[in-house]
Amino acid sequence: MSENTRNTLESHLRQLKCHFTWNLVEGGESLDDFEDEVCNETEFQNNEFKATVFNILAYVKHCRGNDQAALGCLRQAEALIQREHAEQAAIRSLVTWGNSAWVYYHLGRFADAQMYVDKVLQVCEEFRSPYRIESPEMDCEEGWARLLCGGKHNERAKVCFEKALERNPQNPEFTSGLAIASYRLDTWPLPQNPVDSLRQAIRLNPDNRYAKVLLALKLQRMKEEGEGERLVEEALEDAPCATDVLCGAAKLYQRKGALDRAIELLRKALEGMPNNTYLHYYTGCCYRTKVLEILQDTGKNDMYGRRKKLQEAIEQAMYHLKRVEEANTKLPCVGSYLACLYAQAGQYDEAEHYFQKEFCKELSPGAKQVLHLRYGNFQLYQRKSENTAIHHFIQGVKINQDSKEREKMKNKLQKIASVRLSKDGADSVALHLLEFLQEQDAEMRPAEEKSERCLDSGSLLPPASSPEE
Template sequence: ATSFMASMHCRAARLQQLQCHFTWDLKKDVDLKNLSTRLQDHIKLQLGQRGAVARSYSFLAYVRYSFHKEALSLLNQSEETIRERHGDESERRLIVTYGDMAWLKYHLNLLPLQVKYPTGSSASLLPEVYGEQAWTYLKLSKSYYLQAVDSFRKALEIQTDDIEWNAGYAIALFRTEEETEEPPSIKQLHFALELNPDDAVLQSMLAVKLGAYKKYKEAEGLLKKALKTDPDNPHVSRYVGKYFRNHHQLDESIDLLERALKRTTQSSFIHHQLALCYKRKKIAEQSHKYSSVESSSDSCLFRFGDFHYHHKRNEAQAIVHYTKKLKKIAERRLSRNPGDGEALALLGQVARAEGNRKEAAEFYEKALNCDKDNEEYLSALCELRLELQ
């Protein structure tokens, strides 16, 4: 028994020296079902750079390692895909996959433990390892994005012009940086596109960034290229849809996102983008509906909101003006008639737009008390109660 325990301790110590998903201290405090779905979509739709599908197989094996047979199959598919795509360069790119295999066999208590490739010291890794680590952080959750930036930088210190690491670094910067006069992501996206001019995802992301800085001509040229190059890629659709939403082309955004949803039905990002489009469309419609029956001073404020919305392209300011005015209109109507269900529902809509779901639910409950058979109020209340659970 002592000999067996010593052997297990020795194996565990050797395993800790490997570079793989099992040793990167990945906290599984994320929605694993959602992560599994995203990785399965990447595999099914063959999304990403040429090494992306192999990485998705390997990462999915780690996420589902308790399903041992499935996980082993996924790792074998990862190895096969890497060998098909990288040929003579495969061994360095198999370091993480082999490390995951060794850990999985340890959990299955399979002997002997065989690690097919040494990983080097933990202080200085090969760029292929830094790159795979960075992509893992990027796919895992928002809390790991800054670690992704750091790992991509380390990979690029060694392989400056690598297409995959430059693309990943651009995406990581896009997701993490604050708005500044010259955001680093714009420069990095341009550089990544110099290395790989036909990457439609990077084209659509750069368009979103350029649009935010009023460089509309270049942005719209990139959108056309992206939609021509890879029109069915849901990642392209989601960023082009975001551009349309940011620039008030809500119908175009909704159409594009709904088509993308047919290819990746469980995408939380696309569902969220669609929800934002519908919410903003409804706010705009309600604003104009009420402005047509209120005073001239109210209409002036609505026109001020329209100015921000259509001309200054400042959607946030426009929504602030619209919601402020809607609230004022609703409160005025309630002062005249405390049982005005439509006004109470309007306050519920404003509270929901501002993120106050509990307050919104309370307003819709009051609205239903005034108009018990109103399906719109009931539907909104049910949605809010689900969100509050």
């Protein structure tokens, strides 16, 4: 191929609407994080989205330098489209053909790349538009791809589905996509009420079980739990093995405090996806919350049964969280969760091991505060090393971020100082602690009016705090 012909081919490739031109992985973003989000998140792993999943997997594999595997994914995507969208196979295949053209181009197989470009051109010419067309199906495909990528892509996904609905306002698939995007954007960047969109999606497609689960979760937040639970049970009855339905239902029951039901649903989801890191994380977090509930139960009845339940919950929490830790994901607090569980089990060397692993990671200021609090508690209550505990509480308080963990560490330092002064009014450590706390209060007071607590709404199952914390 001559240089001019190759430049022309590349120019045509850049006009295609596909994953290679949508800038899904932006500069500075970790490919590991992107792949983890796409491949391990459970939301769209069910059959109706398989072609979309295979397309984005192909893009990930290309980014990894494995173009042959990428082509295999694209062949699977094309076969699924032919089977599931036979009446719209050509227009539904445009994104897949565009991705195929790009992969062949990067392999240096320019004739094959040109063949796929020509396939796109042939369809687009029917709409009197070379290489790209404005169609609701194309907007829909981009919308699903961006929903798969999550995070900052949700706003653009919402725009894609809104654009598709302008052309076809009663389309169930487009309505469902808009409802999911609206649900995700409900609290960020501006409050949006997704209830109407979700109800419309269900009205247009009564079999849309995932929309029912999302509506149930939203209604639960609105204190309308009765309708929410009915919707969830209806979705579970219709799709008892759908991972997205099982996970959403687990979230509803976890919020309600019905941990055994949440765990039951998550374990069922794991039967279909036994290696999914996110599912192990959420299951481990549920068992960890169960551990904390058992510890908070101070009733004296059936002490043997309580100890047995505690041991079982600790073992299950450890099992699932170790699966996550071994996968080297960036899911929050896994190491310190494991450390606290081992400490509770009396295995202090293992607890120390996981704490030190966590200290070696790059953590956000908030995560560092949590870690200093938990490690300080471990030193204070299990290791009986008050000096080491004081050191870590001080380090946590010094992190300039207003948080409940920071307040807890200040309170612990205050109590330690009070106890020491009750024994020796001239205790130098206690006096130093009081002076340190006064300095911290003086520094924080001017900023209190402007401070705002940032809440993470992304986790499926928010972790509970330890009673010691």
